[in-house]
Amino acid sequence: MKERVIAVSVANLWTDPDSSRQIDTSIVANPSDPSRWVHELSHTDKLELHENNLLQSQVLFGMTVWETESKDDWVKVVIPSQSTPKNPQGYPGWVPARQLADPLPQSEHMIEVRAKQSTILIEDTSEVMQLSFLTKLPLVEDSGTAFTVLTPLGRGRISKSESRLWTARQEDGKALIMYAEQFIGLDYLWGGMSSWGYDCSGFAHNMHLAGGYAIPRDASAQALQGKAVSLDQAKPGDLLFFAYENGKGRVHHVGFYYGNGQMLHAPKTGKQIEVLHLAGTEYETELCAVRRYWS
Missing domain, CATH: 2.30.30.40 (SH3 Domains)
Structure with a gap:
């Protein structure tokens, strides 16, 4: 390869x-x-x-x-x-x-976009590109109000107000929710893994990544890992999984437990990322697992 x-x-x-x-x-x-x-x-x-x-x-x-x-x-x-x-x-x-x-040179430090979206100025061409939340690039130098980074298109500059030096710290469930909340109202996108649109499992994957956790890409695989938690012990940041056949069939959806019987999730095509009460919805009968990846 x-x-x-x-x-x-x-x-x-x-x-x-x-x-x-x-x-x-x-x-x-x-x-x-x-x-x-x-x-x-x-x-x-x-x-x-x-x-x-x-x-x-x-x-x-x-x-x-x-x-x-x-x-x-x-x-x-x-x-x-x-x-x-x-x-x-x-x-x-x-x-x-x-x-x-071609691959970028290795760097001891990485810069990560922490705004929903950011822009980068490519120095050689003066091209301005949009970057998604969690885009990560090798640091060249701290340039005052901006970071100079290496990109596949040459050196570029990213505003410090929209990015930060990447660290390998792991955050708690409340932090995962905080990262997720900024995308409330964003349109669902099947296959989406960027701030132009997420699907349900891509949303769960990337918000965990923001908090320092690498979890599987798809809901069916996410439901098999992490720590099993009962619904009455669920905390904000835990993942709720839903399956066909009243929770006994194939896993088809995942969302974050938001607290007070609510879920924060990317629902389906035509809908936006939202918070909703589980009571009285089809999700209430389809809940099949609660998993915690954060510590």
């Missing part, structure tokens, strides 16, 4: 090279335009991502992927930071070859 990095704001991980459609032109380009893409998608376009099994996941600017094969202008990769039973090396899927670059 060959190491590569993502060279666009966010790359879609497609099921196969034929999965992208005409409406997806702006997200398979380089530079990609995720804001335009999600704005132009109709409800039917969004539903197709799931119902026609087009989109698997997403991966952020500068993140490492491993190339496993290529076909025409497409490359099959695995994402080592997104664990899955689908592949022991990481989440598998296809990205356009033009969205990949």
